[in-house]
Amino acid sequence: MWTPRVTANSPRISIGLGRQLGPWLGVAPFFVFAALFLVLPTGLLLVGAFQNSDGHFTLQNIANLARADIIKSFWLSIKISAASAIGGAIIGFALAYAAINGGLPKWIRPTLMTFSGVASNFAGVPLAFSFIATLGRLGLVTVFLNNIFGFNIYSAGFNLLDFWGLTLTYLYFQIPLMVLILTPAIDGLKKEWREASATLGSSTWQHWRYITLPVLWPSLAGSTLLLFANAFGAVATAFALTNSSLNIVPILLFAQIRGDVLHDPNLGYALALGMVLITGLSNVLYIMLRARGERWQK
Amino acid sequence: MTKKIVSWIAFLFGALYFLLPLIATFEFSLRLKRNEYSFEAYRIVFADSTFQAAFLYSLVLAFVTIVIGILIVVPTAYWVQLRLPKLRPIVEFITLLPLVIPAIIIVFGYIRMYNTSSILPLTQTSIGTDTLLSLGYVALALPYMYRAVETGLRTIDVATLTEASESLGAGWVTTMWKVILPNIKSAILSGAFLTFATVIGEFTFASLLNRPTFGPYLQLIGAKRAYEPAALAVITFLITWACMGLIQLAGNTRKIAGDKS
Structure with missing residues (x-):
């Protein structure tokens, strides 16, 4: 007052x-x-990346990226990121779809979401330790398969420290990330569509082919790209797992920052530019595709 | 019916893939003593003074990071919501940058920009490097902190609260501290726990800036020992789990508070 x-x-x-x-x-x-x-x-x-050691403009560093060892690094990185992104996308989609629309008990969905929140954050050095304890030479699964079935996965050609091992490890944070970002899109699939297509006599396959996938593909493709960028930039897991024996780009860059292994600081900057271009492009495409996918979620 | 069976198969496969490494890690961490299960690996880890120092160091870093993050993010999100909506796209773009640019690139940039022969040689002294590291963590956590705070601000009527507070004679600092902050406490808490989970075991920044935090410590133990790393992985997993649980708890109190009003 x-x-x-x-x-x-x-x-x-x-x-x-x-x-x-x-x-x-x-x-x-x-x-x-x-x-x-x-x-x-x-x-x-x-x-x-565009300067020589005197600070003058040059394109030489970019041209130097064509060195055989660097090309090999980029190719390996792209393969691992793509494999873990596509695998993560397919399995994550299957899991999220099963939990939301698969007629499973109600408690499964919140459990999956909470767990995904934890697992997508459980990356880095501890994740590498976990997989060594599981699929390393003395890991639980390795020993179990050997003792019970007499099957030695290492004699069969598996190695945790190379391509498939790293991909399998990355899936541990890729799948949950996929579940988290795809859930809103799956929630956007309306029950009425299923009923409408069933009334018109469509089979399950036709419903997927003509309704579910056309609606979901921007979200699916976009999320896969996000997963790709996520794996491409990851350092800690690979470093702790392989101790820099697997020369993916982030590991190479890590070594370069520590001790100029390329013997050319400016080439290091060009390497960084290459990484940013790849992760940046994936993210831009993701954002564009997400905008397209969200049309159905209103 | 087939749909249900396929769903169960997908779910069980997922459960197996996600639970096996956890079980294996736990089992492995108990195997230090021959022919019996024991918590010896955990005892050794907790008794290790390097562990204590590294963990404490990371705790302090995480705390400083959270405080600086709140001080930077809350006023920004508040003013964008209230007076500067035009800035929203730019601010959102900036807060998403740490998700687009890999951490290793950002820290490489720091090393180039703040090296000993630069104008601002932060990496020259250890206190300078610590400052750089925690500011870097603020940057890494920016996407989570900003989104949490922004979501919190959307649920309250910022304009009315501000007017009410100003008509009682409060300046904007008082408004922020005594009116806005208490109202978005649960949002800030969830941002803080996410930041904590990100910072506590971070490896790339700490390792390349040469700071003895928990992340590089983990890596070092992993290269030297057999069973202790598994114990450390279990401990880290429990910390992440606790952070996520606390976030849900913070969210629930908001829901309960919302129901009351």
Whole structure:
């Protein structure tokens, strides 16, 4: 009752000024922070890809990326990321679809979601330890298969420290990530569509072919690209698992930052540029496809 | 009927793939003593002073990261919501950058930009490197923190609360601290726990900036020992699990509070 009159005069000026400056002062730290610790460091790094050791402009570093060992690294990285992305997408889709539309008991869905939240965050060094304890030479599954069935997966050509081993390990965070990002899209599939197509006499196969997949494909493709970028940038799991014996791009870059293994700092910047281009492009495509996929979720 | 069978097969296959490594890790961590199961590996880990130091170091880092993250994100999300909606696309784009640019690229950029011969040689001193590391973690956690806070702000009426607070004579700092912050406490908490889960075992930044945190410690033990890494993996998994549980708990209190009003 008494406040408006007493305080009306004095704070007006400061509020007037605060109204103008306040918002900008409030967001200023964010932009300064983003510039200093995200945009500029990455930007300067990428500029370095186009400079020679004297700081002059050159395209030589980009051309040097065509070195056999670097091409091999990129190819291996792309193969592992693609395998774990496609595998993660298919299995994640199957799991999410089964839990949401598969007629399973009600408790399965929230359990799967909570678990996915945990497992998609359980990456890095500890994940590598887990897989060594499971599928390493003395791992539980390896020993079990050998003792019970007399089947030695290592004599059969499996090795946790190469392509399939790393892919299998990456799936542990790729599948849950797929479940998490695909769930809204699957929720967007309306029951009425199923009923409508059934009324018109469609088979299960036709329903999938003409309704479910056409509606879901942007989300499926987009999520697969996100998974691809996610695997492409990962360092810790591969490093702890293979101890840099598997020369994927992030591991090569890691070694380069530590001790200039390429004997050319600027080539390191070009390598970083190559990585950013691949993960950036995947993400841009993901965002575009997601926008398309969300049309059905309203 | 076939649909149900296929669903069960998918579910059981998934459960097997996800539970086996956990069971195997736990079993492996108990195998340190010959011919009997024991918690010896855990005892050794907890008694290791390097472990204690590394874990404590990461705890402090995570705490500092969360505080700085809140100080940067909350005012930004608040003003974008209230007065500067035009900035929303730019701010959202920036907060998503850490998901697009791999962590190894960001830290490589830091090493180039803040090296000993640069204008701001943060990597020259250990306190400088610590600052750089925790600011880097703020950047890594930006997507999670921003989204959590933004979701929280959407559920309250920011404009009315601000007007009410200003008409009582509060400046914007008071409004932020005494009105907005308490109202989005649960959102901030879930952002904080996600940040914690991201930071606590982080390897790439810490290793390349040469800081003895929990992530590089894990890697070092993994290269040297057999059973202790499994015990550490179990411990880390429990920490991640606890963080996710706390996030759900924070979300539930919001729901309960929402039901009351």
